[in-house]
Amino acid sequence: MSQHITRRQWLGGAAAAVASIAVVPRHVLGGAGHTAPSDKPALAGIGVGGVGFPQLRACEGAGFQIVALCDVDDVYAKKAYDQWPQARRFRDYREMYEAIDANIDAVYCGTPDHTHAVIVLPALGRKKHVCCVKPITRTIRECRTLVRAAREAGVATTDTSSPNTSEAACRTCELIWAGAIGSVRELHMWSDRPWWPQGMARPAGEDPVPETLDWDLWIGPAAMRPFKKVWPEGHLALEQVEPRYYDSVYHPWNFRGWWDFGTGSLGDMGCHHANTPFRALKLKYPVSVSAVSSKVLAETAPLASIVTYEFPAREGMPSVRVVWYDGGLKPLSPKPGLPLPDSGEMYIGDEGFMLGPKVFPEERARKFADAPRTLPRRPGTWKEWFDACRGGEPAGTHFPTAGLLAEFVLLGNIALRTGKTLQWDGPAGRFTNDDAANQLLHDEYREGWSLEG
Structure with missing residues (x-):
């Protein structure tokens, strides 16, 4: 047959x-x-x-x-x-x-x-x-x-967030769950992005669209913006990033800094940094989010920002404050003489702290060196998805998990755009103290586009 x-x-x-x-x-x-x-x-x-x-x-x-x-x-x-x-x-x-x-x-x-x-x-x-x-x-x-x-x-x-199933990610979870640094009260995450223009006004004028590019399709559901090939000479943004990214104002790389098309440094890198912490700390919805930053303009993300989230107690863990930094900002090192990398994650607990899976102080690291290895190590994004397509277990960042990470960064962006401390009702999907912020939960699509399958 x-x-x-x-x-x-x-x-x-x-x-x-x-x-x-x-x-x-x-x-x-x-x-x-x-x-x-x-x-x-x-x-x-x-x-x-x-x-x-x-x-x-x-x-x-x-x-x-x-x-x-x-x-x-x-x-x-x-x-x-x-x-x-x-x-x-x-x-x-x-x-x-x-x-x-x-x-x-x-x-x-x-x-x-x-x-x-x-x-x-x-x-x-x-x-x-x-x-x-x-x-x-x-x-x-x-x-x-x-x-x-x-x-x-x-x-x-x-x-495509950095896997939460790697050796480093799993060991981070195991050490935190074993109590290597006691109850975790703070989580700090930081990135050296942006590597693209942010914190600027939209340049005037437009240029002819290349015949090899369908600009209308590239714009898609967003508001129509004119194609602009190059930045004006001497524009501040050109001093912030490497020359290979100056292809055009929006496409192919620079969309990240524009609210119309991208989600800024937090959206670009936050999902990578938050994936393992969300698993290790069993995070879901914050109850509040606030932000400070360099100058915020209407259409682009700022050059640098600090975004603070408050998460409630959950599953035997106390409430925790989560702080995001970008644009070269980072937290203070908790140990004199210990430099922090350009990007990373740091957990602050009652009994010590961790940089990724590395435990401080050393006596706590020695004490928990043999903490049980309880989590299966998995092969990472592509093979996990391939195996799931063939009937295996879901990938570590299947959409229910990826959705929480996306909401995390998007909530931070709304706090940046409003400049307010926002109270978030996660199950209901709305802010309880600011109707204007609720208007930023979605932007209307331009004519001919809809959020339907």
Whole structure:
């Protein structure tokens, strides 16, 4: 019978008919939401010119086969087109979904933050496995919509935050849970970003759009902005970042600093830094968030900021204050003569502190050197997602976890934009003390776009 069963039938619902003859577990045969273990999941990449290129190569190395590539910029995507000449090419992801829906099992999204939701939601609606670069959305309403859709679809999802399942991440969790530094009262996280322009006004004027770039599709659901090729000579922003990132005002790299398209330094790096701490400290929703920063302009994130979150007591752990720093700012070192790295995470407890998995003072480190190793070490983002697509356990940053990380950074950005101490009702998804802040939970899409699958 197998010679009459196509590959797509094997991966689709027709596998159930085979099961009626030979009773085999569904995760072995495949079926809706389950790729057959003997097969390589067929992967479509959307946004393949920037970080998407190395990440698609990592997906291929994990076991996926790249069958389709979609990008709005033919020049920027050329290296991916050259790498996978057999893959079908598209500019519009919507046309791709319609054209080859039956031929793909999974979707990778590596586009700027403002288009994540509109790309990922229809993939989930088609029951495709999904990997999306962090943060999974640009707004909190988008985030909750995607997490809900992922649960309903029952597919394998992940984002690209630094894994919380590595040796260092697992050991951090084990040491904290063993009491190596006592009860943790504070968590400090910091990054040397931004490496792109922030804290500036929008430059005037516009330039012709290159024929190789679909600017309307790049803008997507955001408000239309004119294409601007270069920064004005002597612009302050040019002094803040390395020259290779000056390609244009928004595309391909500089979108990160604009509220229209990106989520600033906190959105870019916060999910990486917070993933292990969220697991180690069993964090979910903060009850308040506040921020201070360099000058905040209406349209861009600041050059440097400090964002403070208060989390309530949970699961045998006391309330904890979480502080984020960027733009070269960092906390004071708790040990004289101990320099802090340019970026990192530091846990402050009643009995000591930790820099990542390294325990201080030394006597506490020696005492807990043999703390039980209770967590399985897993292979990281790409292989975890691949295994989940084939019926294995969810990836360490599947969307329910990735959603909490995204909300964490997005709440901080709202605090930066309002300059207020905001009280957050996590289960209800709203601020209880500021209606204006609630308006920033989502931005209206421009005509022709909607948050629907």
